[in-house]
Amino acid sequence: MKITLEWLHDYVSPVAEAQAVADTLMNAGLPVETIEAVAGRNGPTQMLDVEVTSNRTDCLSLVGVAREYAALTGGKFAEPAIQVNESATPVSGVTSVQIGPDARDLCPFYSARIIRNVKVGPSPAWLRTRVESIGLRSINNIVDVTNYVLFELGQPLHAFDFDKLTEKRIVVRRATAGEKIVAIDGRTYELNPSQLVIADAIKPQAIAGVMGGKDTEVIEATTTVLLESARFEQLNVRTTSRALGLKSDSSYRFERGIDPTLADKASRRAAQLILDVAGGELLSGAAVAGAVSARAIAITLRLARIEQILGYTIPPERALAILTALGFSPVRAGEVVNCTVPSHRLDVEREIDLIEEIARVHGYQHLPVHDRVSHTVRPQAIHEKANTIVRDVLVAAGYNEAITVTFQPRAETEAFLPKEMGEAIKPAHGGWAGDVLRASVMPSLLQVRRTNQNAGIADACLFEIAETYWQKGDAKTNPPTQMRVLAIVGNSIHELRGALEAVCERINPRLKLIVEPCKLSWYVPGASASIALELDGKRAFIGCVGQISAALQKHYDLREKVYALEVELPPVLEVFEPVRRASPLPKFPGVTRDLSVVVDESVRWADVQAKLSAAQLAFCEKIDFVTTFRGKGVGDGKKSLTLTLSFRDPARTLKSEEVDTQVKTAVDTLASAFAATLRV
Incomplete structure (x- = not known):
């Protein structure tokens, strides 16, 4: 933001020397980058280039900097006096302003004033000197006034040649696909429906908040001016400016936010100055659409x-x-x-x-400066410790943590959101126009997987702990659902299940993971399962695991098969046991026996494990799954399940005969329940 001491003096007094002003502003968070000697209205003056942070948009104007300087120095601050002489002719009989129904969220307020019989020409010396002193090029008296007020008050304005507007009216609307406009810079820009335009009855005449059009620019032959002063939505101006590669002093301010009450004041100030430097007749009132809605805090x-x-x-x-x-x-x-x-x-x-x-x-x-600074050290909260353990276990298992953004394209997040759960949430601000708050972390991890694939790591194993959001029912009566989830992407269902089992074992050794087949649209049919936790006889569903479908694999351009798991994290963390229970090491050795049994393809491991557990084999400590084999020697429609039975007696060493008896009982149990045969 460039200011001159002479111009600053119009609103605050006294004003010190340039370096003293720069020091004062810098100490208050407004550093001055350069100081230059320039020509002023009343002789040589100093120009200061002030660096304004993005949150202090009030200082992107001379009046704003003057207000700040007065507060810092105790000086006297005064805003410019605004007084306009309007004719008896109402503006409502000459023009009108309309904001399209689909554009009201992008333009909450638009006003237009009409000044007739102006004489466009070179600016008077004082005005030309003022705009040139801050690095602008003097164009003509009308355009120079709009630039003057922009830097004086911080409100962007635009002047149209009123007689060149078809049907002499303004329509604020979204652009149509492929619509084009030649801007004041002489370049042609192709627009799309996400961008806002200021149009007449037929075509766009300005890109809202960014730049005016060539067809209606004010030139020497102009006699009637329509003066625009409006508010435009910040994010839309920013995305439009970036998409078109077109920046201006107006877009710079709109995309950072301006005083919502400033539009009318700036419009009256510009009208006052135009009457002073170009003459003419200011019609009574302003054509207005929308409303000024200032927040009251x-x-x-x-x-x-x-x-x-x-x-x-x-x-x-x-x-x-x-x-x-x-x-x-x-x-x-x-x-x-x-x-x-x-x-x-x-x-x-x-x-x-x-x-x-x-x-x-x-x-x-x-601010006091001490030689020593003390900090109170508090122990890590239980939930923080549990989250840390989850991360540590997964990293130790070979997974890399990803941190991705909360916003996703609607189509991608809805691919992982069953309709019965609800719908995605579109926030008022944030992300791109089509983005929603993510209801699943899987789309983000699949994108990260693709990024790693393109970098030569096709089998990247990833996880992320993040919040997800969705809306069930009417938003007016039902609050949105927010759920913290753990999502993992890997190379097989067994690996993902093993990683989650390791997490559960570390959180609470008594937790059991129950995995049962289920059908979900984002997984390959027959290669997906639901996941539940069981503790003390109580079971709770927490998520799912499976192979990503071929359609989604193609959508994300993934060359290798991808497996993904996503579970709700709170049910896991709620049963966290921060103090582990230790047992003495066994005094006597254990005995293990491996069994391979042939069963029908439809028999699940969970059912086999349940039957063996119900048989209550004497001395049996645990039953572990090893592998599944299909192929030669097994038979069509059959599979071979390999499992390990572990036996131990805490009081003595078991005899081989005792273990063999229990193994036979196990084989007989499986034969009776599933017609299983022992594979030798």
Whole structure:
């Protein structure tokens, strides 16, 4: 933001020398990058290039910087006096403004004033000098006024040649696909329906918030001017500017946010100056569409909180004086101060913001500096420790953690969201226009898998712990669902199941994982399963695992088969046992026996395990699955299940005959239940 000391002096006094002004602004968070000598209205002056952070859009104007400088120095601040002389002819009889139904979210307010019988020509010396002193090129008196007010107040404006507008009216609408416009820079831009345009009855005449069109620019032959002053949605201006590769002083301000009440003031100020430098007749009133909706934020500041945060005392009188100078209208009520946030301070929302303002203006040099700093060390919270354990177990198992964004294209997240669960949530802001809050982490991990594949790591094993969101039922009566999930992408169902079992064992050794076949649209049929947890006889469904379908594998351009697991994390973490129970090491050796039995293809391992457990084999500690074999020697429609039986007696060494008896019981049990035969 370029300012000159001479211009700054119009709104605040006194104004110090250039370096002193630069030091004052820098100490308050507005560093000055350069100081240059330039020609001023009344002789040589100094130009300062002020670096303004993205949250301080109120300082992207001379008036904003002047207000800030006055608060910092105790100077006298005054905004420009605005007084316009309107004719008796109402503007409503000459033109109209309409905001299309599909554009109201992108343009909440639009106003147009009409000035007739203007004489367009070179700007007077004072105006030309002012705009040139901050690095702009003087074009003509009308355009120079719009630029002058832009830098003076911070509100972008645009002037149209009114007589060149078809049907003499303004229509604010979305562009149609393939629609084109020649902008003032002489280049042709092709538009799409996500972009907003200012059109007449037939075609676009400006790209909203970015740049005007060549066909209706103000030239020497112009006699009637339509003066635009409006509000445009920040994200839309930003995406349009980036998509077209077109930046301007207007887009720079709109995409960062401007004072919502500024449009009418800037319009009247520009009309006042146009009458001064170009003459003409200002019609009465303005053609308006939409409404000005300024947020009303009241904040209560506890005076004691200032010292608690800053570590030193600022007298209440000094704090109130600072807030008054910054426009917060403080009213003290005992030990609290009630403040109203002015419309131009979009960055202030909470008590801590007010404390920061007080500290900044009072001076950071007053903050106490100590040789030693003490910090209270608190033990890690239980839920944090559990999350850390989940991550550590998965990393130890060879998985890499991914961190991806919360937004996803609607089509991608809905591919993993069953209709009976609800629908995806479209936030008011955030992400691209078609993005929603993700209801599943799988799309994000599949994209990361593809990125690794393109980098030469086709079998990347990944996991992510993140929040998911969806809406079930009417949003007005039902709050959205938010669920923290664990998603894992790997190279086989067995590996994914093993990783989750390792997590569960570390969280609580008594947790059992129950995996049962199920059918889900995003998995290959017959290669997917539901996952449930069982603890103390209680079972709860937590997620699913399976092979990603061929359609999705093609969509994500994945060359190798991909397997994915996604489970709800809270049910796992809720049963976390932070203190592990230890048992003494066994004094006597155990005995293991491997069995391979041939069963029908339809027999599940879970059923085999359940039958053997119900048989209550003497001395049997555990029953483990080893592998499944299909092929030569097994027979069609059959498979061979290999399992391990582990036996131990804590009081003595088992005899081989005792174990053989239990193994025979196991074989007989399986033969009876599943017609299983022992594979030799």
